[in-house]
Amino acid sequence: MSGDGGRPGSRRRTVLRSAVAGGLGAAGLTTGLAAGARPAHAEGARKGAEPPRTRVSILLYDGFTALDAVGPYEVLCRVPGVEVTTVARERGPVLTDTGEMSLVAARAMREVRRTEVLLIPGAGNRGTLAMMEDKGVHEWIRTLHRHTRWTTSVCTGSLILGAAGLLRGLPATTYWASRPYLEKAGATYTPGRFVEAGKILTGAGVSAGMDMALHLASRIADPRTAQAVQLGIEYDPDPPYDTGSPEKADEELEKLALKLIDDAAR
Amino acid sequence: MSGDGGRPGSRRRTVLRSAVAGGLGAAGLTTGLAAGARPAHAEGARKGAEPPRTRVSILLYDGFTALDAVGPYEVLCRVPGVEVTTVARERGPVLTDTGEMSLVAARAMREVRRTEVLLIPGAGNRGTLAMMEDKGVHEWIRTLHRHTRWTTSVCTGSLILGAAGLLRGLPATTYWASRPYLEKAGATYTPGRFVEAGKILTGAGVSAGMDMALHLASRIADPRTAQAVQLGIEYDPDPPYDTGSPEKADEELEKLALKLIDDAAR
Numbered sequence: 001m002s003g004d005g006g007r008p009g010s011r012r013r014t015v016l017r018s019a020v021a022g023g024l025g026a027a028g029l030t031t032g033l034a035a036g037a038r039p040a041h042a043e044g045a046r047k048g049a050e051p052p053r054t055r056v057s058i059l060l061y062d063g064f065t066a067l068d069a070v071g072p073y074e075v076l077c078r079v080p081g082v083e084v085t086t087v088a089r090e091r092g093p094v095l096t097d098t099g100e101m102s103l104v105a106a107r108a109m110r111e112v113r114r115t116e117v118l119l120i121p122g123a124g125n126r127g128t129l130a131m132m133e134d135k136g137v138h139e140w141i142r143t144l145h146r147h148t149r150w151t152t153s154v155c156t157g158s159l160i161l162g163a164a165g166l167l168r169g170l171p172a173t174t175y176w177a178s179r180p181y182l183e184k185a186g187a188t189y190t191p192g193r194f195v196e197a198g199k200i201l202t203g204a205g206v207s208a209g210m211d212m213a214l215h216l217a218s219r220i221a222d223p224r225t226a227q228a229v230q231l232g233i234e235y236d237p238d239p240p241y242d243t244g245s246p247e248k249a250d251e252e253l254e255k256l257a258l259k260l261i262d263d264a265a266r
Numbered sequence: 267m268s269g270d271g272g273r274p275g276s277r278r279r280t281v282l283r284s285a286v287a288g289g290l291g292a293a294g295l296t297t298g299l300a301a302g303a304r305p306a307h308a309e310g311a312r313k314g315a316e317p318p319r320t321r322v323s324i325l326l327y328d329g330f331t332a333l334d335a336v337g338p339y340e341v342l343c344r345v346p347g348v349e350v351t352t353v354a355r356e357r358g359p360v361l362t363d364t365g366e367m368s369l370v371a372a373r374a375m376r377e378v379r380r381t382e383v384l385l386i387p388g389a390g391n392r393g394t395l396a397m398m399e400d401k402g403v404h405e406w407i408r409t410l411h412r413h414t415r416w417t418t419s420v421c422t423g424s425l426i427l428g429a430a431g432l433l434r435g436l437p438a439t440t441y442w443a444s445r446p447y448l449e450k451a452g453a454t455y456t457p458g459r460f461v462e463a464g465k466i467l468t469g470a471g472v473s474a475g476m477d478m479a480l481h482l483a484s485r486i487a488d489p490r491t492a493q494a495v496q497l498g499i500e501y502d503p504d505p506p507y508d509t510g511s512p513e514k515a516d517e518e519l520e521k522l523a524l525k526l527i528d529d530a531a532r
Contacts, residue, residue: 015394015425016524017443067340067499070367074333074472077364078530084366093359093370098343100350101336102370104359128281155500159281176500177282193504205500206340207476215506227509228522233333234421234442234471236510237503238459240481243493244502256494258282260344 054220056084057115057144060094060105061137063127063266067206068154069103072119075213075229079221087112097124099266109140117216118144122155122175122206124265131160138164150216151200154209158202162187170197175205176246177258207244210235320486322350323381323410326360326371327403329393329532333472334420335369338385341479344495345487353378363390365532375406383482384410388421388441388472390531397426404430416482417466420475424468428453436463441471442512443524473510476501 056076058069069086077084088094088105095102118141122128131137141164145151153161158174161167162185171190174182182189194203194212203212214235218226243249249257322342324335335352343350354360354371361368384407388394397403407430411417419427424440427433428451437456440448448455460469460478469478480501484492509515515523 013395014391015398015422015444015447016391016441016527017446017520065340066336070332070336073367074331077366078526080526080529084364086367098350100343100372101339101352102372104368104370106366106368125280125282129279132281156281175282176497180283181281193502204502207499207501207503210473211503211505218506223507224519224522225526227507227515228519228526230505230507230509231442231512231515231519231523232527233473234510235473235503235505236459236508236514237473237477237501237505239477239496239501239503240484241489241493241496242502243496244500246497248502249493249497253490253494253497254283256490257497260346260491260494261282261498263346264344 052081054079054082054116054149055114056082056117056119057087057107057112058084058119058121059109059137059141060086060088060103060121061123061127061131062095063097063123063130064094064121065123065127065155065206066096066101066103068121068123068157068209069119071207071209072152072154072213072216074233075210075217076117076220078229078232079217079225082220085112095266097127097266098264109137113143114147115144116148117150117152117220118148120153120157120160121209122153122157122159124261126265128156128159128178132163141166149199150219152202152212152216154203154212155205158182158187159185161185161200161202166200167202170200171195172197172200172202173204173208174202177205177254318347320345320348320382320415321380322348322383322385323353323373323378324350324385324387325375325403325407326352326354326369326387327389327393327397328361329363329389329396330360330387331389331393331421331472332362332367332369334387334389334423334475335385337473337475338418338420338479338482340499341476341483341495342383342486344498345483345491348486351378361532363393363532364530375403379409380413381410382414383416383418383486384414386419386423386426387475388419388423388425390527392531394422394425394444398429407432415465416485418468418478418482420469420478421471424448424453425451427451427466427468432466433468436466437461438463438466438468439470439474440468443471443520 086105087107091108093102155175168186172187173195179189193208203209214226352371353373359368421441422444434452438453439461445455459474469475480492
């Protein structure tokens, strides 16, 4: 425990220890930015130290996997200068693969013609196949990709990048159960939580998006910022089991994992 | 790679290797369940092996932290018999702490009077304080808690459980920067990614909800199921840094982490 600001009952009411004396609580309780306003920009302007603007656009589509989008969002949203937005065919709620959760797309695809970072989350079988066949989405991805600093995917999102023609001749990764399908896109499956190939960054399945995003945070900002973000989300993983990759599982467990995904899919 | 179903170009088009011959792809492509329908039930009914129903209700509120809710959702939604739903004061979009993402609450609090599992996510300073003062929410939490099998929290959600009077005399955990505030609720801070005290399960900060949910999955179902879910979300964490807890960070990094949270808060 460090600093006086952390003492319960200190001047400002707060439930997080203060970053600077009286700082965190004060900002949390007194700022009145409109919903969706750019907090980092506001902070930057106030302090005369505006960081370069980095727009991160996360594609949402029917049947996407929530954590593929939210893991990287939670890492990137606190990197100075980063603005995260969610994009779908139309603005509004988009249902996930299980049908038990919806995230809201803040913008429609036609409203987003430039972005510094594009992130394509993965989905179950149905959602991924639909996106792999959607020529309009491919055109949108290619248009954005011309000017991105980073074009990224999580899980089967790499198959969508592949269908858009972006992975030809490149090393890439994807969801473990989808590795054989990367070759159809002309990519070479490469082991790893994430694979960097020029400005294309592909992540492995679902939760790997968090590891990929920490790497991305260090490239957008610097390693120290990425480390602070890791601490900020208390990402000190310690799962009660160690069966998170097929290399650590037996064939029966693989079958059960895929059956559970199948059964929960809408 | 196991099984013929995994070969690209096999009979059914699929982008995930099949759980059973022709199974996964077929189900993904051909079932037409309505949005929000209960897939596991439907499966169970079809197979004559209905698992016991476990409703998981995740509270969403203004300023909550997205990953606190989505991490556990992504783990629990595929446990057989589990139905996850999102609940807020009113149905509809609920904005997160950064203002850059919204999740949709499927149900209003008044519509949810029973649940087997209650999950209270955490928030930044502003969102947490508001919930700690909301007597109506505390009453709702206590009413549900009477009949839950598990009452759970992630991050500063434990301070909300505490404000509702549920943690008196119990060991519990919370977000690292909020540890001193647990005592005000009469709880004893206890280290760990999650702490089980009777039917109350508290998780540490943000990403710890995933570890907690895997434990919960094993208690709702069995360890084998939890292990399969871990593989299903490829949760084989390998962050590029090792600064995810204050024990692994220096004081300056703690300050930077809290500053980044502060700057990104709306």
